[in-house]
Amino acid sequence: MAYVISDSCVSCGTCEPECPVGAISQGDSQFVIDAGACVSCGTCAGVCPTGAISEE
Numbered sequence: 280m281a282y283v284i285s286d287s288c289v290s291c292g293t294c295e296p297e298c299p300v301g302a303i304s305q306g307d308s309q310f311v312i313d314a315g316a317c318v319s320c321g322t323c324a325g326v327c328p329t330g331a332i333s334e335e
């Protein structure tokens with residue numbers, strides 16, 4: 280299962296460069312994860328200051 284970003288995201292951008300496959304990008308109102316690219320490594324969830332990222 281891919282990881283997902285909830286509406287707790289404050290668009291700080293910390294997670295984007297940490298993703299090894301470039302699956303995270305800035306969306307319209309918050310950052311988003313491309314479910315098709317995510318390999319569920321969990322790295323992004325560990326660096327998010329608001330705990331907005333979790334496994335779907």
Ligand code: SF4
Binds near residue numbers: 282
């Ligand atoms: S779980 Fe890993 S592969 Fe998926 S978006 Fe987060 S850092 Fe990228």
Ligand code: SF4
Binds near residue numbers: 287290291294310326
């Ligand atoms: S680290 Fe968390 S709060 Fe920051 S952009 Fe990523 S999901 Fe949003």
